[in-house]
């Protein structure tokens with residue numbers, strides 16, 4: 001596989017679109033860099049990958065992914081400093097998780113080092129597209145779709161793996177109002193909650209829309225069986241601080257194992273803080289909030305890194321959290337992670353791939 005990568009076929013754009021980009025106004029996920037990578041799977045093997053200009057796909061309406069959703073994705077970021085050095089943060093974690101998602105969805109896997117080499121090759125080619133401005137980055141979207149021209153339910157025998165990238169601005173990090181969801185379910189034991197599989201997100205839109213109409217930007221999902229345990233926020237994992245203790249639901253087959261959450265836990269432990277990764281009841285969070293012991297709560301994910309939670313709604317009651325300026329842990333971990341991802345602090349945990 002890695003030898004095939006060496007002869008990765010590259011067709012460059014004739015005319016770059018980079019001059020037409022409004023760098024002061026980069027909405028998330030709507031501006032696309034010049035190139036994309038494509039690799040097709042057929043007859044039980046991956047074909048040679050190509051990098052080519054970003055353009056539309058041509059697919060028959062019978063393409064199986066369009067009907068039954070056999071699709072998975074990843075999300076990660078590249079950062080660039082003023083010296084034109086590019087940094088990827090723990091890309092091998094995304095490679096590993098992509099394959100875990102693939103197995104769950106009956107899709108073919110890609111060797112982890114090959115996956116990372118592809119990202120590197122594509123990002124390197126479009127490295128001028130990575131904004132260097134504070135808080136800005138390049139979002140990277142690897143994904144795979146089932147491409148059999150067949151309207152029948154079975155695992156496809158052909159697939160398309162692709163990667164494209166988007167320069168992105170500073171993510172919206174206004175503190176969010178969240179609602180603890182106790183009626184709808186994101187993932188049940190035995191389901192696909194731990195996979196980054198398209199259908200999970202389609203199924204979460206309706207409950208999220210209801211919460212938004214009620215004035216909450218995000219949901220905090222609870223377990224499918226009893227709606228008693230905190231799970232995650234649907235595109236972010238959640239972390240709480242009660243007194244001096246950092247708490248986060250441990251990963252399970254109903255929770256996406258986020259790289260950001262995992263990194264926050266490792267950093268907190270390194271800083272000598274007490275961290276508990278375990279099942280967390282809604283009740284203990286609400287009791288802590290009532291007693292003013294819930295000093296911090298935030299979502300953790302690649303898009304925002306840390307998204308502070310301002311208000312938690314449970315059973316119709318809003319619980320307000322301390323002002324964001326007064327939250328030592330999340331502020332400190334956010335600035336540490338930002339420095340880390342831009343290569344401006346020592347790579348203590350060996351998390352950076354630089355090129």
Ligand SMILES: *Cc1c(COP(=O)(O)O)cnc(C)c1O
Pocket residue numbers: 075196232233234235236237256257258259260261300301302303
């Ligand atoms: C991607 C994702 C996360 C966050 O994972 P990161 O690796 O930190 O970006 C959390 N929950 C869900 C459901 C996700 O899809």
